[in-house]
Amino acid sequence: MNYIKNLSFIGICMAFVVIALGAWTRLVDAGLGCPDWPGCYGFIVFPTNEAEIAIAESRYPMFPYDINKAIPEVVHRYFAAALGLIAIFLVCLSFEKTDDKSIRGWSIFLLIFICCQGVFGYLTVSLKLLPIIVTTHLFGGFTTLTLFYFIYLKSRNFQIFNLINISHLKTIAAIAFVVLIFQIFLGVWTSTNYASLACADFPTCQGSYLPEMDFRNGFNLNQEVGPNYLYGLLDNPARVAIHYTHRISAILVTLIFLILMSRLWFSDAAPLASTVGILLLTQITLGIINVVYVLPLYVAIAHNLVAACLLLAIFTINYLTWKR
Numbered sequence: 001m002n003y004i005k006n007l008s009f010i011g012i013c014m015a016f017v018v019i020a021l022g023a024w025t026r027l028v029d030a031g032l033g034c035p036d037w038p039g040c041y042g043f044i045v046f047p048t049n050e051a052e053i054a055i056a057e058s059r060y061p062m063f064p065y066d067i068n069k070a071i072p073e074v075v076h077r078y079f080a081a082a083l084g085l086i087a088i089f090l091v092c093l094s095f096e097k098t099d100d101k102s103i104r105g106w107s108i109f110l111l112i113f114i115c116c117q118g119v120f121g122y123l124t125v126s127l128k129l130l131p132i133i134v135t136t137h138l139f140g141g142f143t144t145l146t147l148f149y150f151i152y153l154k155s156r157n158f159q160i161f162n163l164i165n166i167s168h169l170k171t172i173a174a175i176a177f178v179v180l181i182f183q184i185f186l187g188v189w190t191s192t193n194y195a196s197l198a199c200a201d202f203p204t205c206q207g208s209y210l211p212e213m214d215f216r217n218g219f220n221l222n223q224e225v226g227p228n229y230l231y232g233l234l235d236n237p238a239r240v241a242i243h244y245t246h247r248i249s250a251i252l253v254t255l256i257f258l259i260l261m262s263r264l265w266f267s268d269a270a271p272l273a274s275t276v277g278i279l280l281l282t283q284i285t286l287g288i289i290n291v292v293y294v295l296p297l298y299v300a301i302a303h304n305l306v307a308a309c310l311l312l313a314i315f316t317i318n319y320l321t322w323k324r
């Protein structure tokens, strides 16, 4: 079982790295840094010298080559492939090192899921950053992380978890999980629709608490992408609707989390309550910095990673409510 513990832990760390690299790729607008998949302009890594660049540009005349965009895209792909290899090893180990059928089943599911993620990575490029595809791909990244974490929890069987009894918090924990998923969807939708800078002021948006918003177009999941979706195609009111909904929904998340935290606190699970509180506060602060300081790269990546930590924290609480 030790091997499975260690490998799933490496999988968790690697999934965090892949999520961060995916955010980096998106934030430097390098989603189409390589217009093909799995190669980059037909090369295994990416074109580096003048002759290769000339070949690359003759292959894809519509996509002028920019090495600064090819690098993030290729690095993200290689790390994602490494994650796939980890999942393959995990499946092999689950057959060799344990009789636990549940770990075996979840490892196989994880491997299939990562293969689907690869397909969505391909679709992201071939469908030219279609928002619903990019959003599904990003969600897949968070799900992959959670699956590695779930296998890790199952293989570790932490003794300390046996001392925490929060089985009476099933409902509120489940609600917190659902609203967090919804909030992550809204954040990812903000990012994939290039709506991050639609409101440059805080707490108001465009100088108003009720700015002009177009929800119909903002949340139309079947948008047309035109030649490609780089930098987005939505009008400003549609982008404002997406951005502002993400902000308002953060208030709902905060309220639900406060209820969950107080219930945890009075159930002798204060460390869990504090963890959620600290992560939530950090996440909101990073979100505000994103707005006020015009999306600094590292802050935007951190906003992604803390969302992932919040997801794992709320997942742990749900796991504990069902464990007994």
Ligand code: HEM
Pocket: 023, 026, 027, 138, 180, 183, 184, 185, 186, 187, 188, 189, 190, 191, 192, 195, 196, 197, 202, 246, 247, 250, 253, 254, 280, 283, 284, 286, 287, 288, 290, 291, 300, 303, 304, 307, 310
């Ligand atoms: C519980 C609270 C929150 C969660 C879980 C959350 C989660 C997320 C996630 C997952 C993204 C996607 C990032 C990406 O794909 O790159 C995102 C984007 C964003 N969030 Fe939040 N968020 C929260 C609160 C806030 C708040 C309070 C603000 C601002 C006041 C904010 C502002 C933004 C902005 C501007 C983006 C777009 C950044 C980008 O383009 O990468 N968020 N959020």
